Amino acid sequence: xxxxxxxxxxxxxxxxxxxxxxxxxxxxxxxxxxxxxxxxxxxxxxxxxxxxxxxxxxxxxxxxxxxxxxxxxxxxxxxxxxxxxxxxxxxxxxxxxxxxxxxxxxxxxxxxxxxxxxxxxxxxxxxxxxxxxxxxxxxxxxxxxxxxxxxxxxxxxxxxxxxxxxxxxxxxxxxxxxxxxxxxxxxxxxxxxxxxxxxxxxxxxxxxxxxxxxx
Numbered sequence: 001x002x003x004x005x006x007x008x009x010x011x012x013x014x015x016x017x018x019x020x021x022x023x024x025x026x027x028x029x030x031x032x033x034x035x036x037x038x039x040x041x042x043x044x045x046x047x048x049x050x051x052x053x054x055x056x057x058x059x060x061x062x063x064x065x066x067x068x069x070x071x072x073x074x075x076x077x078x079x080x081x082x083x084x085x086x087x088x089x090x091x092x093x094x095x096x097x098x099x100x101x102x103x104x105x106x107x108x109x110x111x112x113x114x115x116x117x118x119x120x121x122x123x124x125x126x127x128x129x130x131x132x133x134x135x136x137x138x139x140x141x142x143x144x145x146x147x148x149x150x151x152x153x154x155x156x157x158x159x160x161x162x163x164x165x166x167x168x169x170x171x172x173x174x175x176x177x178x179x180x181x182x183x184x185x186x187x188x189x190x191x192x193x194x195x196x197x198x199x200x201x202x203x204x205x206x207x208x209x210x211x212x213x214x215x
Contacts, residue, residue: 018060021052025046025050025052025060026067026070026071028046029067029068029070030071030074030075031049032046032049033068033071033075033116037119037122038068038120038122038123038126039122039123041068046064065123065125065126068126069129072116072126072130073130076113076130076134079109079113080144082109083106083109084147086101086104086105086108087101087151088102088151090151090155091154091155091158095160095161095208095211096208099174099208102148102151103177103178103200103203104196104200106174106175106178107178107181107196111182111185114186115186148167148170148174148175149167149168149170149171152167152211159213161212162211162212162214170211173207174203177199181194181199181200
């Protein structure tokens with residue numbers, strides 16, 4: 001006999017009751033994470049916001065951190081998928097413009113991820129679990145960086161980039177530049193922040209001086 005559908009999830013008619021309630025708890029935790037510091041969120045807060053009894057959480061998750069980790073991973077996967085969709089394909093369009101798209105996509109990804117990481121500083125165990133987990137899922141940071149490495153290598157094979165440059169080093173340089181811009185945005189006062197609209201074209205132009213095919 002299947003479990004009864006809780007009132008809190010009556011709108012999820014396309015899912016079985018257990019799955020619906022588990023997803024509802026993750027939805028609630030994700031919403032609370034966007035509204036409050038993670039250290040202030042209690043099990044009771046989640047239960048009340050989800051309109052369920054306090055003990056329901058433990059039917060689906062080992063503890064509060066397990067639930068918060070599920071919510072954090074869902075948020076990260078959404079960011080990583082958004083990054084993936086934005087990327088150009090080798091051979092399509094000017095290389096310099098494609099690299100600008102990569103740089104902007106990296107900037108968006110890390111810019112949206114930085115507040116999440118910063119919010120976990122007060123919860124080192126949860127932060128460690130989160131960082132470890134995102135390196136194990138298909139959309140981990142190493143995968144994001146590898147996409148640019150592969151792009152550069154395939155453009156080399158097409159003869160559109162010099163064959164003596166290191167694709168991996170190129171990816172590291174661009175990723176590092178994006179991270180610097182993100183950190184500057186969060187740490188510097190508004191008047192002192194570098195403008196991505198200016199910096200990204202300048203960074204790509206500088207890279208292209210070394211990446212362009214030799215005459």
